[in-house]
Amino acid sequence: MIQTSKLWKKFGRLEALRDLSFSVPARSAFALIGANGAGKTTAIKVLMNILEPSRGSATVLGVDSRKISFHEHRQIGYVSEDQDMPARLTVADYIAYLRPFYPRWDRQLEASMLRQLRLPLEHKIGDLSHGMRLKMALLCALPYRPKLLILDEPFSGLDPLVRDEFMEGLLLQAGEMTILISSQELGEIDGLATHVGFLEEGNLLFQESMSDLTARFREVYVTLENGQFEPGEFPELPKHWLHVRSEGNVLRFVDSQFSQEALGERIRSVVKGVRIVDTQPMALRSIFTTLARAARDGAAQTKGGTR
Amino acid sequence: MIWHIIKKDWKLSWLMIIGVAALQWIWAAIELRKNRLFLDFSWPQLRALNSTILLYPIALMASGLLIAVIVQQEAIPGVRQDWLTRPIQRWHLLLEKILFVVAAVQGPILAADIFLGLANGFPLRQTLAAAISRAVFLLPSFTLPVLALASLTRNILEAIISALIALLVCLFLALATLGGGMDNFRLLIQPTWWSGEAWIVGAIKFALVPLGVGTILGVQYFRRKTVLSRYLIVVFLLLMLSTSFLPWKTAFAMQQRLSSRPGSGVTTVLDFNPGAGRFHSPGGTSSKDNKDKMTVHVPLRVAGLPADSVLLDDRFDVCLIGTGGKTEYCGTGDTYKEFRIRKEGPDAGSEAQIYQEIDVPSAVYGRIKDQPLRLEINYSLTQWRLDKSYALPAVGGDQRMPGLGRCTTHVSKPVDPTYATLTCMQPGKGEPYGTECRSAFLENATTGQRNPTRFACYDPDYTPYFVGSYSVMTDFIENLDLRDPSDSWSAHFPVDRSQLSQSRVVVRLYQPTDHFTRQVVIPRITLKEWEAQ
Numbered sequence: 145m146i147q148t149s150k151l152w153k154k155f156g157r158l159e160a161l162r163d164l165s166f167s168v169p170a171r172s173a174f175a176l177i178g179a180n181g182a183g184k185t186t187a188i189k190v191l192m193n194i195l196e197p198s199r200g201s202a203t204v205l206g207v208d209s210r211k212i213s214f215h216e217h218r219q220i221g222y223v224s225e226d227q228d229m230p231a232r233l234t235v236a237d238y239i240a241y242l243r244p245f246y247p248r249w250d251r252q253l254e255a256s257m258l259r260q261l262r263l264p265l266e267h268k269i270g271d272l273s274h275g276m277r278l279k280m281a282l283l284c285a286l287p288y289r290p291k292l293l294i295l296d297e298p299f300s301g302l303d304p305l306v307r308d309e310f311m312e313g314l315l316l317q318a319g320e321m322t323i324l325i326s327s328q329e330l331g332e333i334d335g336l337a338t339h340v341g342f343l344e345e346g347n348l349l350f351q352e353s354m355s356d357l358t359a360r361f362r363e364v365y366v367t368l369e370n371g372q373f374e375p376g377e378f379p380e381l382p383k384h385w386l387h388v389r390s391e392g393n394v395l396r397f398v399d400s401q402f403s404q405e406a407l408g409e410r411i412r413s414v415v416k417g418v419r420i421v422d423t424q425p426m427a428l429r430s431i432f433t434t435l436a437r438a439a440r441d442g443a444a445q446t447k448g449g450t451r
Numbered sequence: 452m453i454w455h456i457i458k459k460d461w462k463l464s465w466l467m468i469i470g471v472a473a474l475q476w477i478w479a480a481i482e483l484r485k486n487r488l489f490l491d492f493s494w495p496q497l498r499a500l501n502s503t504i505l506l507y508p509i510a511l512m513a514s515g516l517l518i519a520v521i522v523q524q525e526a527i528p529g530v531r532q533d534w535l536t537r538p539i540q541r542w543h544l545l546l547e548k549i550l551f552v553v554a555a556v557q558g559p560i561l562a563a564d565i566f567l568g569l570a571n572g573f574p575l576r577q578t579l580a581a582a583i584s585r586a587v588f589l590l591p592s593f594t595l596p597v598l599a600l601a602s603l604t605r606n607i608l609e610a611i612i613s614a615l616i617a618l619l620v621c622l623f624l625a626l627a628t629l630g631g632g633m634d635n636f637r638l639l640i641q642p643t644w645w646s647g648e649a650w651i652v653g654a655i656k657f658a659l660v661p662l663g664v665g666t667i668l669g670v671q672y673f674r675r676k677t678v679l680s681r682y683l684i685v686v687f688l689l690l691m692l693s694t695s696f697l698p699w700k701t702a703f704a705m706q707q708r709l710s711s712r713p714g715s716g717v718t719t720v721l722d723f724n725p726g727a728g729r730f731h732s733p734g735g736t737s738s739k740d741n742k743d744k745m746t747v748h749v750p751l752r753v754a755g756l757p758a759d760s761v762l763l764d765d766r767f768d769v770c771l772i773g774t775g776g777k778t779e780y781c782g783t784g785d786t787y788k789e790f791r792i793r794k795e796g797p798d799a800g801s802e803a804q805i806y807q808e809i810d811v812p813s814a815v816y817g818r819i820k821d822q823p824l825r826l827e828i829n830y831s832l833t834q835w836r837l838d839k840s841y842a843l844p845a846v847g848g849d850q851r852m853p854g855l856g857r858c859t860t861h862v863s864k865p866v867d868p869t870y871a872t873l874t875c876m877q878p879g880k881g882e883p884y885g886t887e888c889r890s891a892f893l894e895n896a897t898t899g900q901r902n903p904t905r906f907a908c909y910d911p912d913y914t915p916y917f918v919g920s921y922s923v924m925t926d927f928i929e930n931l932d933l934r935d936p937s938d939s940w941s942a943h944f945p946v947d948r949s950q951l952s953q954s955r956v957v958v959r960l961y962q963p964t965d966h967f968t969r970q971v972v973i974p975r976i977t978l979k980e981w982e983a984q
Contacts, residue, residue, distance in 0.1 A: 192536055194530045194535050194536070195530060213540070214539060214540050215538070217536060217538040222536040228531045228532050229533045230524065232463055241459050242537065244452070244455055245539065284533075
């Protein structure tokens with residue numbers, strides 16, 4: 145559905161995207177995650193042909209992103225936190241304006257979403273709150289049953305109630321389309337995303353299915369029979385053990401290549417006198433923060449020349 | 452979808468469209484009042500309305516803002532606009548913007564122009580032709596450039612700043628090409644400056660506008676490359692500026708091809724006429740009137756002039772060549788020293804004697820004044836032929852005449868008038884203060900006595916279309932003296948105020964028929980011999 149290949153985007157000297165390659169399978173919900181400034185929004189704007197890539201290419205619905213035209217836009221729904229809609233039109237006017245552009249516009253779906261999202265039809269778009277505007281954007285992106293829905297930070301600044309309403313509106317349609325969502329609200333997309341890509345400073349660190357990702361990440365607690373861990377006691381820890389720290393006789397880390405069979409042996413090769421090894425599955429948020437911290441620490445080490 | 456977007460834009464901007472249209476219509480209503488006061492010779496009331504002229508630039512600025520507002524409903528620069536993600540065909544959007552802007556901005560102006568012509572009592576056909584001609588002029592000179600400029604901006608503030616920058620650039624270009632006090636410089640960078648052929652440069656500029664605007668709108672709407680478009684604007688401005696350099700010979704050759712009666716000036720001959728003697732300055736002053744340049748007066752005979760014609764010197768170039776073949780001086784004649792020869796009436800003869808004033812820089816003159824030189828004068832000439840002649844009562848006249856429009860006659864003041872005045876007005880071509888050649892005189896219809904003819908052929912303009920920069924109506928005024936102004940207004944002309952009731956104003960209109968060149972070569976001349984006495 146979406147395929148990018150060695151995509152670069154530069155703004156002057158700033159490299160917002162660097163050699164970005166990823167693919168979004170059809171009917172998947174692909175979460176593009178990353179810290180602020182990682183390049184998520186830039187990537188999405190390139191995919192929507194709002195920005196032109198500096199190098200590399202991207203295809204959306206089988207079409208080069210540079211050539212995306214009204215044919216493709218009829219099949220793409222787009223919701224962004226910073227979407228500028230005509231402020232002086234009322235909600236009803238704008239919906240009425242958009243309808244004829246989409247041959248597949250479903251008036252019944254529109255009515256049902258209107259009821260669900262409780263949008264004030266007679267209000268001008270400019271008078272709507274941020275949350276209402278996002279709901280409005282969602283309402284304007286779904287009734288034509290797009291093949292692809294692109295959501296750029298859709299939960300930003302939304303209160304929990306509106307967030308729930310938004311998600312309900314979204315999930316109403318989720319099964320029938322491919323979704324690309326960028327968000328830092330990882331708790332929200334945890335239940336939605338089937339695939340995830342992690343962006344760091346314009347680079348894609350990895351992309352994989354959520355099931356694989358959650359399967360290979362575990363928070364590991366190692367308790368010693370007796371004695372305590374000393375700082376710097378384990379200079380040669382496996383590189384896929386992230387965020388390693390110790391408290392008393394408990395060693396904690398995140399195993400990013402978790403294997404039930406191999407874990408015990410790996411631990412025993414590093415640590416003597418192990419009493420208990422406990423593993424906990426991780427939520428997407430915890431995986432993200434671990435990866436973000438590891439990336440930050442890695443960058444800090446690189447800058448300090450200590451790698 | 453175009454109509455669908457138009458409906459949306461109307462919904463968003465109808466109030467502003469009506470507001471701007473109201474300004475245009477108020478302007479038209481005031482113009483109508485001024486037109487009537489002009490024809491009624493009501494100068495005090497007309498003067499009281501002078502300040503309303505400010506309404507025109509205000510209406511124009513408001514129109515510019517309206518264009519920006521319409522274009523910015525779907526702003527091009529930026530990455531946050533919702534329309535960028537909608538299935539809107541770019542060419543639909545572009546066409547919609549052009550159509551809507553033309554309808555919303557030029558529609559009310561066209562309506563106001565038609566109203567003005569009709570309310571002044573002119574026929575629909577003439578009014579419509581003038582109004583459409585003005586609208587066509589407005590399109591490349593205002594509407595389309597503003598539309599292109601607006602497509603580079605994302606909000607009104609940006610649009611205003613861009614407009615101010617564009618205004619400053621235009622002012623700079625205008626000063627550079629038309630600035631005061633540097634005739635030679637102006638002629639260097641615009642050889643057609645202050646000539647009837649200047650319209651050719653203007654027409655080329657107008658032709659470039661759709662090309663430039665089309666390119667910029669294409670780049671903006673189909674590629675969304677605002678930075679590239681900004682560079683393109685600079686390129687097109689430079690290209691427009693470069694058209695000013697159109698050589699005189701090329702411009703005149705183009706003008707020649709547009710002659711309405713080519714070859715009608717073939718009989719015209721100019722040659723050196725030394726027998727006429729030296730020029731006698733009326734005030735008895737010599738030619739040493741300027742420390743930078745010296746003036747010599749070369750007597751010329753002009754022959755082969757048809758009856759009821761005007762020969763007009765559009766431009767002349769002079770070259771002085773030494774005996775060894777060295778060019779001592781070449782230059783273009785001063786605009787104010789170009790001649791106009793009028794042959795009116797059957798007794799006027801076909802010949803005329805003139806003194807061609809030639810300015811030579813003092814430094815050069817001092818060196819060559821006593822040397823034998825070869826003088827070459829290359830003339831670009833236009834022959835005008837009498838086209839129409841009208842007469843109307845000297846006082847209280849009110850007539851409609853093709854080519855002149857509606858004309859009225861008045862006296863300057865009820866008691867002891869010093870002149871009779873002819874005021875004329877019409878929709879369409881015919882700018883104030885004489886862009887055409889015309890003559891007018893007072894004639895006693897009973898005795899046939901005439902006062903001296905007033906001949907106006909100041910700034911001939913061969914523009915073949917109507918421009919109408921600020922109004923669809925054009926007018927002119929001609930004051931015909933009843934006393935001799937050269938004699939402290941004390942001496943009466945043959946037709947004085949006592950005969951006004953039996954007199955009439957005769958107006959003659961001339962039309963350019965042929966543009967041609969002539970060369971006068973004097974193989975041996977000594978400049979000092981032709982200084983004024």
